[in-house]
């Protein structure tokens with residue numbers, strides 16, 4: 001049945017995700033282990049350079065551990081996906097909550113005016129909020145240092161659906177990466193997890209919608225979200 005098919009697709013998506021997360025966890029564990037073994041040895045050997053070595057290693061240990069902990073927290077957000085709880089809510093209400101937080105970012109201007117009339121969608125409140133947070137965070141991170149960031153949020157209502165757009169003036173997405181960005185764990189950032197857009201896609205699809213983007217190198221990227229209206 002269609003339900004069984006969806007179930008087995010979900011299972012294989014999970015297996016794939018688990019495999020990739022395991023890989024991301026193993027990456028920082030190897031240098032951590034080797035580094036600790038090396039330090040232990042130079043401590044036992046009373047190596048005169050022990051203090052210097054210790055300082056250098058401990059900085060990198062902290063970085064590796066931070067990377068592990070951000071993988072863990074984004075993964076647990078992803079893991080919460082199956083218990084989606086759909087409720088009827090005003091999409092602008094959730095969008096406003098996300099914008100308010102990111103409006104505080106230095107050198108970034110967010111142009112967004114919530115309309116007076118609500119637009120009701122059926123979505124999981126936490127997922128939808130996290131989804132807008134992820135898109136805004138990515139938009140901000142795409143803007144190179146020294147450029148004034150401008151993020152434009154617009155919407156269009158057409159028969160029974162809303163089209164939201166979040167446009168940044170960042171660096172754009174290179175052609176060879178465009179089909180990978182929604183994949184779990186795909187990231188071009190040194191401390192990224194690559195789970196943000198995978199999460200966005202899941203959340204929007206759970207609410208019966210779609211997400212896609214347009215991008216121009218050097219000019220910026222626009223993410224589009226369409227969501228059906230509920231009575």
Ligand code: ADP
Nearest residue numbers: 138139142181187188192193194195196197221
């Ligand atoms: P992360 O932000 O942890 O890297 P995401 O899944 O949120 O993971 O994004 C995956 C990748 O997609 C990013 O590393 C970046 O290369 C690209 N990307 C996402 N949003 C944008 C954007 N607005 N502008 C340019 N590149 C983007």
Ligand code: MG
Nearest residue numbers: 134138196197
């Ligand atoms: Mg992200």
